[in-house]
Amino acid sequence: MSGNITRPDRTVTTKEAILSAAEQLFAEHGVFAISNRQVSEAAGQGNNAAVGYHFGTKTDLVRAIVRKHTEPIEEHRMRLLADHSGSTELRDWVSCLVRPVTEHYADLGSASWYARFGAQVMTDPTLRIIMREESLSSPSLQTIIEGFDRCLSDLPPEVREQRGEMARHLMVHGCAEFERTLADGRTGPRANWYDYGTGLIDAIVGIWQAPVTAQHIR
Numbered sequence: 001m002s003g004n005i006t007r008p009d010r011t012v013t014t015k016e017a018i019l020s021a022a023e024q025l026f027a028e029h030g031v032f033a034i035s036n037r038q039v040s041e042a043a044g045q046g047n048n049a050a051v052g053y054h055f056g057t058k059t060d061l062v063r064a065i066v067r068k069h070t071e072p073i074e075e076h077r078m079r080l081l082a083d084h085s086g087s088t089e090l091r092d093w094v095s096c097l098v099r100p101v102t103e104h105y106a107d108l109g110s111a112s113w114y115a116r117f118g119a120q121v122m123t124d125p126t127l128r129i130i131m132r133e134e135s136l137s138s139p140s141l142q143t144i145i146e147g148f149d150r151c152l153s154d155l156p157p158e159v160r161e162q163r164g165e166m167a168r169h170l171m172v173h174g175c176a177e178f179e180r181t182l183a184d185g186r187t188g189p190r191a192n193w194y195d196y197g198t199g200l201i202d203a204i205v206g207i208w209q210a211p212v213t214a215q216h217i218r
Contacts, residue, residue, distance in 0.1 A: 011054075014043070014045065014050065014054065015054050015055075017043040017044060017045070018039060018040070018043045018045070018050060018051055018054060018055065018061075019061075019064060019065055019068055020043070021039050021042035021043035022034075022039045022042075022043075022051070022061055022065060023065050023113050023114060023117050024042070024113045025038060025039060025042055026062070026065075026117050026120055026121075027113040027114075027116035027117040027119075027120060028113075028116070030120050031058065031062060031120060031121065031124065031127060032058075032124075036048070036049075036051040036052060036058065036061075039051050039061075059126075059127070059130070062121060062127055062130055063130050063134070065114075065117065066121075066130060066131060066134045067134060069104065069114050070134055070135075070138070072104050072107065073100045073101060073104045074100075074138055074140060076099065076100035076101075076103045076104060077096060077100040077138070077140040077141070077144075078140050080095065080096045080099055080100060081096055081140055081143055081144070084096055084147075087147065088150060088151065089151070090148075090151040090152070090205055090208060090209065091201065091205050092147070093144055093147035093148050093151060094201050094204050094205050094208070095201055096140075096144050096147070097144055097167075097171075097204075098171065098197050098200050098201050098204065099197055099201075101171065101175065101197075102175065102193045102194065102196060102197035102200070103193070103194075103197070105175065105179060105193050106192065106193035106194065110182050110183060111183070112179055112183075113179075114179075115172075115175040115176040115178070115179035116176045116179055116180060118131065118172055118175075118176065119172050119173050119175075119176035122168075122172050151208075152208060155208075155212065156212065159212055163207050163208055163210075166207050167204045167207055167208070170200065170203060170204060170207070171200065171204075174200060175196075175200075178190070178193075178196050
């Protein structure tokens, strides 16, 4: 009959409900504090085995959530790269790194959870590998890394590694905190995700361009 929901449609709807419920619960409580049963219940599934049936292990579920967001972020990134291809300006490459992420958060609206989910995942030594694997598989991110290489060739390798880690922490945890601020309806350091992205770009450019103090052997 016309208007009936087919089995494939029900499967897609069920999987989307599970992904949304898991993302929120993991963002609020951490990945390993939440059971598959709790995710199934939050997704409105009477079958407590629904998570395992549709996704497999909890690690597989985390990867599926990451991949759900990777594609739209990649689309934003490709558009920016088209504007900055071949640039020798560090700020352009930092913008290509930051703007696609903050624009995606803006697209999600005030009820988003992904920034806080990402912060939870990145604090776990095992799960953070998933985030890095999915990110580094992006062709556009490789292009950005090459742009950084051209702009930062004078920095010693150990300094670049340390500052890269600082930039990652700033993006992950700064965005998570701003997302929480917006969700709580509080006034944040910036009015919206675009303005927050601008401040983030300023800070990361400053980190990369900060002077390097000579190391002394003690």
